[in-house]
Amino acid sequence: MMSARENSTRELRLRTFHLFTTNNSEAKRPRSSSSHLRAGLWAFRWTCHSPARSRRPAPCCRRAALRPPSAVRLRRCSGDLCGERGVRAAGPAVLRCVVLCGVAERELSHIPVSAWAMASGTALIYDEAMTRHKLLWNDPICDIEVPERLSASYEQLQCYHLVERCVPVPAREGSEEEILLVHSSEHLEAAKSTQTMNEEELKRISGNYDSFFFHPNTYHCARLAVGAALQLVDSVMSGKVCNGMALVRPPGHHSQRNAANGFCLFNNVAIAAEYAKLKYGLQRILIVDWDVHHGQGTQYIFEEDPSVLYFSWHRYEHQEFWPSLKESDYDAVGLGKGKGFNINLPWNKVGMGNSDYLAAFFHVLLPVAFEFDPELVLVSSGYDSGIGDPEGQMNATPEVFAHLTHFLMQLAHGKLCVILEGGYHLKSLSESVCMTVKTLLRDPLPQVTGEMAPCLSAIESIQNVRAAHKPYWKWLTYEDTSFLHNLSTRSDLPKTADTNPCADDGAKITDSNETDKIERFLELHMKNVIFPVPPIRTATTAELKASAHLNTFPVHLHVVKEMDKNEIEALVSDFHADLVKTNKTLLSLGSTLTILDKILKKEVCNGIAESPAASASVAVALRHPLCFGLQRVLCIFVGDMHIIPNTEDGKILVIHICKEEQTGKSSSKHYIVLNWKEDADGNDFFSAVLGFILPVAYSYQPNLIVIAVGPNRSLGISGISLLFGLLQGLAESRILAVIEDTDINLMQSVAKTLAGASVPHFGVHVPPTQEKVNQIKMLRNQLQQDWKMLQCSVNDGI
Ligand code: X5A
Ligand code: ZN
DSSP states (O other), X not given: OOOHHHHHHHHHHHHHHHHHHHHHOSXXXXXXXXXXXXXXXXXXXXXXXXXXXXXXXXXXXXXXXXXXXXXXXXXXXXXSSSOSSOOOOSSSOEEEEEESSOOOGGGGTTEEGGGGGGOOOEEEEEXXXXXXXXXXXXXXXXXXXXXXXXXXHHHHHHHTTOGGGSEEOOOOOOOHHHHTTTSOHHHHHHHHGGGGOOHHHHHXXXXXXXXXXXXXXXXXXXXXXXXXXXXXXXXXXXTSOSEEEEEOSSOOTTOBTTBOBTTBSSOHHHHHHHHHHHHHOOSOEEEEEOSSSOOHHHHHHHTTOTTEEEEEEEEOTTTTSTTOOGGGSTTXXXXXXXXXXXXXXXXXXXXXXXXXXXXXXXXXIHHHHHHHOOSEEEEEEOOTTBBTOTTTOBOBOTHHHHHHHHHHTTSGGGOEEEEEOOOOSHHHHHHHHHHHHHHHTTOOOOOOOSOOOOOHHHHHHHHHHHHHHTTTOGGGTTSOOOOOOSOTXXXXXXXXXXXXXXXXXXXXXXXXXXXXXHHHHHHHXXXXXXXXXXXXXXXXXXXXXXXXXXXXXXXXXXXXOOOOHHHHHHHHHTTXXXXXXXXXXXXXXXXXXXXXXXXXXXXEEEXXXXXXXXXXXXXXXXXXXXXXXXXXXXXXXXXXXXXOOOOTTSSEEEEEEESSOOSSOOOBTXXXXXXXXXXXXXXXXXXXIIIIIHHHHHHHOOSEEEEEEOXXXXXXXXXXXXXXXXXXXXXXXXXXXXXXXXXXXXXXXXXHHHHTOOOOOOSOBOOOOHHHHHHHHHHHHHHTTTSGGGOOOSSSOO
């Protein structure tokens, strides 16, 4: 007989196993394991609440409080938050266990809390009822907001077999009380009164607002849209799922306290944020609005509220584009206590594309978001910022939304709620929705297509918003940011040549010919973008698994068979026979190559190899993939590197992170030295990853990534995990980890991150020192001609 403890640990592993099999096999999901899940074999998930955290980074005990104890004893939850059966750990961190399927409590005692980081599952909310709000008369402004936006998106999700991989969550009507969290009772009553109106009356009352139409079903649909957003917040905050998406109509972000506006009646996302604050005591919520319109409604609602950080990029064209407001510009930073918590990135040109959006994330949103350290992330997810949209006229292709989603999944322990806003090109919309959901489900990401260089106008906008926010954010303290007043897009100025050819193409996409053309383009494009996902996520060798005790750890690692000695010798002698000094080195090279082979053959996504000589392993491993015909391998090496690989042919790019200049070699295009010693009192590395490493990596577009940790590493575990987490979006997630370190915590953390857990919590955020910022500045100046995603201002060297 198995003891209760063994039994529950077994369940824990089964669940984890299930997670990866389902995540990775698109169509052929093992039915039996799915019904196991439904039957509640693995019946609980964890979430963590930390009570009363101060908004500003406080002493490190704040973070320490978040770390769960090694095991918790389960007892009934006091019910103050969830009202469900659950647990409460000793200490300030409250761990709640939601018992979904009635597993007896005594069976669940002493679950290793490492399971906590694995809270998993993606909620999908869709209710056909929300297709029953529609325009009844002729109105050329409103006629794009059609019911098919919802049904087409859902059908495309079905087509990719994504629906069945999500946890279905029903929508509900938001209550009047919930709507009143944001809206006035006058507004609520006006909306309610439209249910019984005839067409003429509906048309008249619609005329009271800018760009809105009422239908007799509108009020019901809008309440469902609100309720869907709240259901999603509840699913994520209760730990039932880790993240999710709600497909809703009508959208919300233009709606204001007292007015409908821009196809929006109630502000779904704003209500969700207020609800999360109230019900879960959250103190920091991030709203990312990637819709192509400015969510002025959301801005007004949170303008003075420092607990909600609102970021929006939007087509602006010097206030020419709807809603044509002065307060949509970069200098609207928030009011009163909310100063610094409203971030507007106005696009002054149409045709912005993948690289412009990524640059905005690297140089504006992500550093702010990491410093803000949200407890929950909400996305006002409009896809009218995607290619083919008649409103946005931008050029971003669906796969970029996978990357944007992936970045946001690294915040707030992965607690991410994506709520639909706009998006009016049905094909572009539905493919982008699929990219988002696929990423939420932790599939490997497709490569972003197109030249990786932001256009001049995008850089100008980025520079100005950075300048506007410099007083409010520590990471900007030592950056030189100055306002740029003469913008290249001002019509009274002579036009400067633009670096991005796409951006010059401001041709209007209005006629149906254009729409069809983009539809055909996307049909083909997505065939190239979607790729078969390897059946196994993370590979390791038996030796490592035993030595690092990773078998007691709830991450499913696939053990690969090792090569025999002769085989390795034969392979190694082709490259660097001289490197192999000991038998042990030879064997570890064998493990490394075995795992690498599996990655290159696409049998596994990623893998971890332990090596007593990381430099040697890396030197061999770096040449091996080139024989497979890969064109670009990115190697990030942390610590002392004894063998510097030859990078002259451009097929290898090395970023070497070490304590001080020890190689005597200075940085060049393909060999970059970053002297970075992580601060002992807190984490300052994220600014280097976001502002430097990611832009270089995205500019390079590698086909494979090798991240190696050698001796004498200058980064802590969280910094290294952050590298793994953020770089996973590249190279179709093909990452090989080579680790020369006996630190089990490092191994486990890397394993977890590769297996798809969100990055662990960092130490307290400290701003990088002036010296460190200067180094990045110098490297940026030296390299931004080669690696164009580094550009974030037009002053230096463009
Ligand atoms: C949600 C959304 C757009 C309104 C445009 C009015 N609204 N011209 O995308
Ligand atoms: Zn929009």
